[in-house]
Amino acid sequence: MSVVGFDFGNENCLVAVARQRGIDVVLNDESNRETPAIVCFGDKQRFIGTAGAASTMMNPKNSISQIKRLIGRQFSDPELQRDIKSLPFSVTEGPDGYPLIHANYLGEVRAFTPTQVMGMMLSNLKGIAEKNLNAAVVDCCIGIPVYFTDLQRRAVLDAATIAGLHPLHLIHETTATALAYGIYKTDLPENEPLNVAFIDIGHASMQVCIAGFKKGQLKVLSHGFDRSLGGRDFDEALFHHFATKFKDEYKIDVSQNAKASLRLRAACEKVKKVLSANPVAPLNIECLMDEKDVRGVIKREEFEEISIPILERVKRPLEKALSDAGLTVEDVHMVEVVGSGSRVPAMIKILTEFFGKEPRRTMNASECVSRGCALQCAILSPTFKVREFQVHESFPFSISLAWKGAASDAQNGGAENQQSTIVFPKGNLIPSVKALTFYRSGTFSVDVQYSDVKDLHAPPKISTYTNGPFQSSKGERSKLKVKVRLNLHGVVSVESATLLEEEEVEVPVSKEKSQETAKMDTDKASAEAAPASGDSDVNMQDAKETTDATSTENGVPESADKPVQMETDSKAEAPKKKVKKTNVPLSEVVYGALKSLEVEKAVEKEFEMALQDRVMEETKDRKNAVESYVYDMRNKLSDKYQEYIIDSEREAFLAKLQEVEDWLYEDGEDETKGVYLAKLDELKKVGDPVEVRYKESLERGSVIDQLGYCI
Ligand code: ATP
Ligand code: K
Ligand code: MG
Missing domain, CATH: 2.60.34.10 (Substrate Binding Domain Of DNAk; Chain A, domain 1)
Known part of the structure; x- marks a missing residue:
């Protein structure tokens, strides 16, 4: 049984696994801990996660992001309506009143449900876990926002089924954080609980959880949340700031150009991050629109000024969590902030003001949810022995x-x-x-x-x-x-x-x-x-x-x-x-x-798409193999293989290699796996005998050496 925790974020996903020595957040193929939640549909295959993010700029209309915002919501939902306005891909209302995502895939426009797309993403995360554990992953825990409705929870379960996962527990993200916080603590009180407020500011939403800790247990006392208050709101404020500025200064309207909007948004997110550590940040984009290069700069004070409407909303979920818990700020002993959206300094200022104490960052702000999920999975798994710790969820x-x-x-x-x-x-x-x-x-x-x-x-x-x-x-x-x-x-x-x-x-x-x-x-x-x-x-x-x-x-x-x-x-x-x-x-x-039949169909579809991706990946591998054989053999022919092939044959082989290289960039650019395999065999037929002669001589040489040594 696998013990894995997934943090499926609006922007970033993390995978944590339990090993005998503890919980590890594992790396994806690109050696990153965070995997972007993006599925990009291409002409021949899908690109998911980091590969999806890399394809976004080239193919914005078919790069699906913000999946967590769309899942399990009606098309008429005002929040969904607001969200899709700034998304570069097409979302329409399906016959059942729920959204459908459209993307050009394998040469035609196809419709996918948000559940299906989440399934694709989860399947990618499952692959990351499997590669690291070197074993099949089925059982897992997945973090979900506390505000997810019944339907959204069911949609996540369906997405997991599509991905071939079996969640033992969909756990509230803040509870996962609280668990990861409390289980290692050895100094929790016996009687009067230690009350801790956890605040998670993510990409698109904010969650608050007040939990009481005692020796060996945690009790969730209350929740607070704002479904639409997160890091992206700051990006949006910056986006409007610069878009207006550029309209004046450069006479360009980025809102009329999907790619320009995407690039400006990405640049604004960078500016926001720079401002978290610096008093000013520049913004330069070459050839943003109408072949114009744009330049701008913003000070942190100015950024905080335009962020006031966002910052004003932070208090409400805090107040609600306090009143639902029946506590005053004095009763809250500790405040822990997590989620990368909380790196904005103005956010911390507000939290400090509200609680009358500096929030702490003792947790790993981006990893704690996935770690908590893996811990919970370990608690539920018979294969791991975890310190006795009870979670009373609310x-x-x-x-x-x-x-x-x-x-x-x-x-x-x-x-x-x-x-x-x-x-x-x-x-x-x-x-x-x-x-x-x-x-x-x-x-x-x-x-x-x-x-x-x-x-x-x-x-x-x-x-x-x-x-x-x-x-x-x-x-x-x-x-x-x-x-x-x-x-x-x-x-x-x-x-x-x-x-x-x-x-x-x-x-x-x-x-x-x-x-x-x-x-x-x-x-x-x-x-x-x-x-x-x-x-x-x-x-x-x-x-x-x-x-x-x-x-x-x-x-x-x-x-x-x-x-x-x-x-x-x-x-x-x-x-x-x-x-x-x-x-x-x-x-x-x-x-x-x-319906269960629809889920079954989606499982089949996912299987087909995954197969197609695999075939394409293998084709790419085969093509790369031909390419590297050409380069490698060319080098060796003018180096160590030189003496093992007669000149006329070498010239002919080199010409053949050149011919294949040209082919790779022209007619052979887009061939099937079988064709590349055959091409490699064709080359090897000539190259292998040379290689054999070379190796034989090496062995002879080593025998002589050894003999010489003996004498
Ligand atoms: P959610 O929890 O809403 O599902 P998520 O888990 O993907 O989303 P996080 O990864 O916690 O979200 O946070 C992502 C947000 O944090 C993004 O808006 C990103 O721009 C922002 N962010 C990351 N680093 C910084 C930084 N140094 N300063 C300011 N903001 C940052
Ligand atoms: K995350
Ligand atoms: Mg998050």
Whole structure:
């Protein structure tokens, strides 16, 4: 089993692996730790990661970046609309209302879903891990922003499937950071927790997490975020600054030219980085547009001046995280900043002002998320022994279950009244399972939805589950237990619907049996609700809450409707009653998610594209082999092979080599793998005998030497 962590960033991705001696961030083919999140589509193949970044300038319209911004969002999402305005590639609305990315690939324009493109990127990262571990990688942990919706989480899981990965845990990026921070600490307090605020400023978003650390554990207390506040906003401010300036000074409008825009944006990002360490930064671009060279310069003060609207937004997520945690700034003992976007000095100034203390940078700001992910994967893996450290994760949204009144209530107008109850309130532990009891006479459905869609940018309804049909043996209405799960990835689903029928059982022996079953059930439920702490209180309390709501709806006395308590009661007081449990068929519709057939198709497509990439890479290798044979042989023919080939043959061979070299740059520039292989063989037919003669003479020479030495 592989133990790998992936940090999939808007701009940069990192891969960390667990080895016996610890966690390592591994290098990609170009010996970089960071791999750009870019997929570039070409005429013959795709270029992904660093290769994709290298192709961007030459092929901007087919270089897909900012994939994390597009995944799992509706096309109408205002943030997506804003984002695609500055993207050089084409994004349109698909028939399902979700975005489609268009790129010219293998000579024709093709459409890809953001999930597919993320799959391509993940597949590249998987390859990096495999090369370093020299083993297949399937199991892994992937970091996701805490603000990712249910659909976005599902999209990441689908992208992972497309890449041939199996995520054991989609972990919140800030939690991964907190884990990487806490697990190595040997001086954590026993009683009063150490409260640490983690602030991650990435390329496109900002996340805050306040966590309480005690010996051997961390508890996430609250989250804050701004989905659209990150390093790129500074690039954008600089871009507008210089674009306006150049319009005046050089009469050029870069917004009318995709390549010029891309180049100016890239130059602005550099200026921003220079300003992090220097008081002024120059900006010079040759031949930006209309054959004009442009020059500019900006001081840090001026940069901070134009950044005020961005900087003003930093406080809000901080305030929200504090108030949700019920803490004041004095209660926060330490502030840790991570994410490369935080290297802007003005950012640190604001954080210092807000917390009244200097933020620290004890973590590796770009690597901590991937390291935390690898650590979490190691914790979940049986092959690694990791220091005992518990993570109590908290869910950032409130999730409700909604349903219509029971069918028999319809006559009284009851069907009209849509009912709902919060199943997982904001801050709920992840993972968690809740049970709700329904009294129904036939098939019924329940909706899973967000309780509060204010600044969520997602439709309220997540999914609908239809439970039934079922046959009840007696009575009009049957009692059904519906189990809802918030899984490790923060994805909510209805897991099962069970028909519960009480049967009179005469035989007293069954008492113990029924006790056992009931007990096991309760244990299981509480273990699922709070695996880390084994704190069964959480589950009991929550079960009671949901009970109140369902009982009101059905007009059933509260006492008759306490799912967990009911089971406890049956074991204590009703030895003669046995509950017969029957699974009820369950069908699921998740709005906007890929169907499993679509995922399967995408897996096949990815396989084809990967094969094409591999064939092209091999073709390139074969072509390079011919080329280097030509150069190498030419050198040797005028050097050490000179005496092993007669002059006329050498001249003929040299002419042949020249002919092949010319061919490589003309007719043979773009041939198939087989043609290059044949060409190399053709040359070797002439060259090999020379090489053999040379080697034989070497061996003879060495025998003589040895003999001479003996004498
Ligand atoms: P996200 O977390 O939003 O998914 P990411 O993880 O890819 O994105 P990071 O790699 O943490 O983002 O940060 C990238 C941002 O940091 C870019 O906007 C980049 O320009 C910026 N950045 C990198 N180095 C510096 C620097 N020296 N000074 C200022 N900004 C920098
Ligand atoms: K990153
Ligand atoms: Mg990041």
